[in-house]
Amino acid sequence: MVYxxxxxxxxxxxxxxxxxxxxxIIISRDFLGNVDGSKSLPLPxxxxxxxxxxxxxxxxxxxxxxxxxxxxxxRLRARGTNKLATLIxxxxxxxxxxxxxxxxxxxxxxxxxxxxxxxSLFEIAGASFRIDTVLTIIFAAVxxxxxxxFVTYSRLGRAIRAVSMNEDAAKLMxxxxxxxxxxxxxxxxxxxxxxxxxxTLTYENTKFNxxxxxxxxxxxxAVIGGIGNIRGAFFGGLSLGLVEVYxxxxxxxxxxxxxxFIILVLVLVLKPSGIFxxxxxxxxx
Amino acid sequence: MxxxxxxxxxxxxxxxxxxxxxxxxxxxxxxxxxALIGPNGxxxxxxxxxxxxxxKATSGEVLLNDKSLNGMKRHHITKLGISRTFQNIRLFGDxxxxxxxxxxxxxxxxxxxxxxxxxTSRARREEKEGREKAHxxxxxxxxxxxxxxLARNLPYGVQRRLEIARALGTNPQILLLxxxxxxxxxxxxxxxxxxxxxxxxxxxxxxxxxxxxxxxMGISDRVAVLDFxxxxxxxxxxxxxxxxxxxxxxxxxxxxxx
Amino acid sequence: xxxxxxxxxxxxxxxxxxxWEKSSPTKRKILATSFIGVAALAxxxxxxLLDTPISDFGAVLVYPVGMFILxxxxxxxxxGKSGLLDLGYVxxxxxxxxxxxxxxxxxxxNTWEVMPIGIALAMIAGLILGLPALRLRGDYxxxxxxxxxxxxxxxxxxxxxxxxxxxxxxxPTPPSIGPIKFSxxxxxxxxxxxxxxxxxxxxxxxxxxxxxxxxxxxxxRQDEDVAELxxxxxxxxxxxxxxxxxxxxxxxxxxxxxxxxxxxxxxxxLNVSILILACVVFGGMGNIWGVVLGASILxxxxxxxxxxxxxxxxxxxxxxxxxxNFRPDGLLPRKKREKIVANSSREVTS
Numbered sequence: 066m067v068y069x070x071x072x073x074x075x076x077x078x079x080x081x082x083x084x085x086x087x088x089x090i091i092i093s094r095d096f097l098g099n100v101d102g103s104k105s106l107p108l109p110x111x112x113x114x115x116x117x118x119x120x121x122x123x124x125x126x127x128x129x130x131x132x133x134x135x136x137x138x139x140r141l142r143a144r145g146t147n148k149l150a151t152l153i154x155x156x157x158x159x160x161x162x163x164x165x166x167x168x169x170x171x172x173x174x175x176x177x178x179x180x181x182x183x184x185s186l187f188e189i190a191g192a193s194f195r196i197d198t199v200l201t202i203i204f205a206a207v208x209x210x211x212x213x214x215f216v217t218y219s220r221l222g223r224a225i226r227a228v229s230m231n232e233d234a235a236k237l238m239x240x241x242x243x244x245x246x247x248x249x250x251x252x253x254x255x256x257x258x259x260x261x262x263x264x265t266l267t268y269e270n271t272k273f274n275x276x277x278x279x280x281x282x283x284x285x286x287a288v289i290g291g292i293g294n295i296r297g298a299f300f301g302g303l304s305l306g307l308v309e310v311y312x313x314x315x316x317x318x319x320x321x322x323x324x325x326f327i328i329l330v331l332v333l334v335l336k337p338s339g340i341f342x343x344x345x346x347x348x349x350x
Numbered sequence: 351m352x353x354x355x356x357x358x359x360x361x362x363x364x365x366x367x368x369x370x371x372x373x374x375x376x377x378x379x380x381x382x383x384x385a386l387i388g389p390n391g392x393x394x395x396x397x398x399x400x401x402x403x404x405x406k407a408t409s410g411e412v413l414l415n416d417k418s419l420n421g422m423k424r425h426h427i428t429k430l431g432i433s434r435t436f437q438n439i440r441l442f443g444d445x446x447x448x449x450x451x452x453x454x455x456x457x458x459x460x461x462x463x464x465x466x467x468x469x470t471s472r473a474r475r476e477e478k479e480g481r482e483k484a485h486x487x488x489x490x491x492x493x494x495x496x497x498x499x500l501a502r503n504l505p506y507g508v509q510r511r512l513e514i515a516r517a518l519g520t521n522p523q524i525l526l527l528x529x530x531x532x533x534x535x536x537x538x539x540x541x542x543x544x545x546x547x548x549x550x551x552x553x554x555x556x557x558x559x560x561x562x563x564x565x566x567m568g569i570s571d572r573v574a575v576l577d578f579x580x581x582x583x584x585x586x587x588x589x590x591x592x593x594x595x596x597x598x599x600x601x602x603x604x605x606x607x608x
Numbered sequence: 609x610x611x612x613x614x615x616x617x618x619x620x621x622x623x624x625x626x627x628w629e630k631s632s633p634t635k636r637k638i639l640a641t642s643f644i645g646v647a648a649l650a651x652x653x654x655x656x657l658l659d660t661p662i663s664d665f666g667a668v669l670v671y672p673v674g675m676f677i678l679x680x681x682x683x684x685x686x687x688g689k690s691g692l693l694d695l696g697y698v699x700x701x702x703x704x705x706x707x708x709x710x711x712x713x714x715x716x717x718n719t720w721e722v723m724p725i726g727i728a729l730a731m732i733a734g735l736i737l738g739l740p741a742l743r744l745r746g747d748y749x750x751x752x753x754x755x756x757x758x759x760x761x762x763x764x765x766x767x768x769x770x771x772x773x774x775x776x777x778x779x780p781t782p783p784s785i786g787p788i789k790f791s792x793x794x795x796x797x798x799x800x801x802x803x804x805x806x807x808x809x810x811x812x813x814x815x816x817x818x819x820x821x822x823x824x825x826x827x828x829r830q831d832e833d834v835a836e837l838x839x840x841x842x843x844x845x846x847x848x849x850x851x852x853x854x855x856x857x858x859x860x861x862x863x864x865x866x867x868x869x870x871x872x873x874x875x876x877x878l879n880v881s882i883l884i885l886a887c888v889v890f891g892g893m894g895n896i897w898g899v900v901l902g903a904s905i906l907x908x909x910x911x912x913x914x915x916x917x918x919x920x921x922x923x924x925x926x927x928x929x930x931x932x933n934f935r936p937d938g939l940l941p942r943k944k945r946e947k948i949v950a951n952s953s954r955e956v957t958s
Binding site: 402404423424425428429433434436440442443444445449452453454456457458459461462463466467469473477516517519520 | 812815816819820821822823824826827830831833834835836837838839840841842844845848942
């Protein structure tokens with residue numbers, strides 16, 4: 066989404082995600098006192114935990130995203146600086162965020178006490194579906210639909226699409242550019258925050274650099290599907306996930322990120338527009 | 351018999367659902383000044399973009415000296431002899447006026463990075479020649495007093511003329527000028543007309559996009575008219591001026607050009 | 609006097625440029641020689657205010673200071689001059705280092721013999737990366753180069769034959785040149801080699817800047833589409849930019865392996881790429897002396913001030929953000945082309 070509006074990648078997305086994971090743990094472990102981790106919580110407390118953590122994570126990530134926009138992008142955008150400078154600024158803020166967390170956590174991982182036992186719910190074709198996986202899939206689908214509807218039908222969604230298509234015309238039509246861009250970052254942050262919650266729920270730990278590998282995979286997924294296109298991102302995420310798993314089983318997990326990178330390069334070189342999206346090659350006169 | 355320098359043959363450009371150029375046939379003869387006119391959106395700049403290799407033809411071709419330019423890389427097309435200026439000035443702002451032009455002369459040099467690094471005699475000679483040629487061109491266009499100033503600090507009129515000088519630096523056979531008079535006052539337009547004539551007399555062929563009718567009628571040998579991607583007229587200025595379809599396309603009588 | 613005015617305005621670059629221009633050729637030779645002389649004496653200046661509490665001053669001058677300057681100059685060609693964002697520069701450094709380590713421990717070649725091989729391999733790597741990557745736009749180029757850097761590191765990590773996670777040890781030191789010995793305890797000799805490499809690099813960049821290559825890079829940086837329409841073979845010159853930058857990184861890597869005697873994949877992380885980028889950006893993209901100054905400061909400070917050392921990467925990240933927001937041209941902004949061209953006319957026609 067940020068790409069669609071700014072025509073630039075949000076480098077700090079990984080860190081926005083990472084902060085969400087920490088928020089989840091802090092809410093669950095410190096605010097709600099779920100420290101036991103030996104078995105599933107009783108249903109009422111479980112629902113409370115999930116709701117609060119999910120919402121909290123989304124809010125925290127959303128706020129970090131808005132912060133990133135204000136600090137790294139806004140000033141340069143106002144001055145009309147070139148893309149290179151903005152890119153570097155974004156990389157800088159990304160580093161500041163991850164390093165700050167690294168120093169705070171002394172480079173050690175942080176554990177999320179278990180609130181949900183990973184019981185298998187059912188099986189399809191020999192693949193067992195755990196309860197957390199099912200929850201993640203359901204929520205991702207719901208979120209996808211909500212986002213799609215929002216972007217298509219709501220006023221703000223229309224404004225965002227207008228800006229992504231023709232910034233000047235949008236401004237002439239009375240769209241407040243700053244608000245739209247902040248809103249776009251916020252929404253992107255909310256999405257990342259949701260992802261962060263489910264990640265923490267499933268893997269039960271996090272670290273300051275958790276965003277990096279995932280961020281890369283997310284970016285690759287977006288490129289495969291066609292960057293700037295939400296439906297493409299969905300498709301891209303799905304296909305990349307599958308490829309990753311197959312590649313891991315054939316080559317071994319150490320080569321996972323290399324595989325992702327190579328796929329990225331292949332897609333960018335062979336079919337830069339991805340399946341649905343726009344060209345990423347040099348813009349032509 | 352006039353020699354055809356550049357030819358658009360059944361040229362069609364489609365972008366998704368939009369047809370920008372529709373089977374356009376146009377010949378540009380050596381040594382002439384041909385003006386390309388038409389209402390906004392008619393496809394004039396698209397023609398420039400196809401000829402210079404920025405857009406790929408959907409069908410049809412562009413021929414330079416009977417050789418098809420289809421699929422060629424842009425810098426190669428420039429080397430073969432096509433050069434242009436731009437509607438919104440696109441100079442190398444951080445370079446001096448002189449350097450902008452020298453960069454254009456680099457295209458025909460045989461020495462490259464290694465020659466420059468090791469100071470081969472050929473490299474040194476070509477460097478000197480390029481610099482001298484750039485000076486000459488700036489003088490020819492009449493702006494050599496600005497040669498050592500940064501391009502982005504130059505006055506508007508000088509910038510427009512610098513773009514022309516730079517384009518000439520590639521030693522083109524045909525020079526494409528995209529609205530070179532935009533933003534000029536009448537006196538400057540008269541000066542520009544004289545300059546364009548001077549360029550033609552020096553041996554260059556000129557293809558010109560312009561909206562100012564008196565300028566066009568004054569210097570063009572021929573005028574071609576585009577409307578909605580199609581050529582609707584292609585003749586002497588006086589004939590085109592009175593063509594009913596041209597008049598309709600512009601929704602009214604063109605500016606008094608008598 | 610203009611120089612004083614410029615200094616008052618904080619315009620270091622222009623006052624320096626003024627001073628240089630006003631000087632006759634003889635004066636310039638004297639200035640240049642004395643400058644080099646002072647630089648050569650740097651290893652002897654490690655006392656008092658300049659002393660580095662954490663590691664030996666002499667060692668610090670070689671790495672990180674000297675090597676960062678060298679690598680920043682290399683990256684400057686790519687990022688500063690040509691406007692191409694490369695986030696995987698560490699890969700070339702790694703290739704140079706591993707070439708030295710592998711050839712040094714398995715063949716009888718010494719550092720000086722490995723050097724051209726290391727440079728060549730790095731340049732080839734630059735070409736291999738550049739061919740697909742340089743067709744892409746800014747942000748995509750950045751990601752792909754970042755990926756390349758990681759691929760090199762991960763490949764080294766996973767390949768047992770070249771040490772895997774344990775790396776390679778017992779890399780030989782360079783053979784003595786006459787009475788000058790290369791040893792871990794006294795790093796002066798290494799420093800002088802780095803200094804020579806830096807001077808060579810500066811000479812090369814300055815020379816290319818006023819010739820066709822430099823013009824091509826500038827044109828590409830400012831408006832790549834128009835550059836191509838004006839006849840600049842953009843892909844070729846972008847590849848040259850990448851290769852040259854890579855070669856310089858490779859050279860630094862060969863010397864680095866010879867100095868630290870033991871290398872491992874963990875020394876060649878993304879962080880290093882970012883660090884070098886910060887040096888270029890902070891110092892002044894495109895400006896040789898800016899880059900030298902920026903790299904010197906950013907490399908030296910963490911060694912001098914302990915608390916910065918612990919948060920080194922954080923400080924560098926901040927440097928990136930703050931520089932871009934407040935002084936996007938860096939400490940010493942790109943030299944005005946007016947000066948370069950005016951000066952070069954003297955050189956070219958002579």
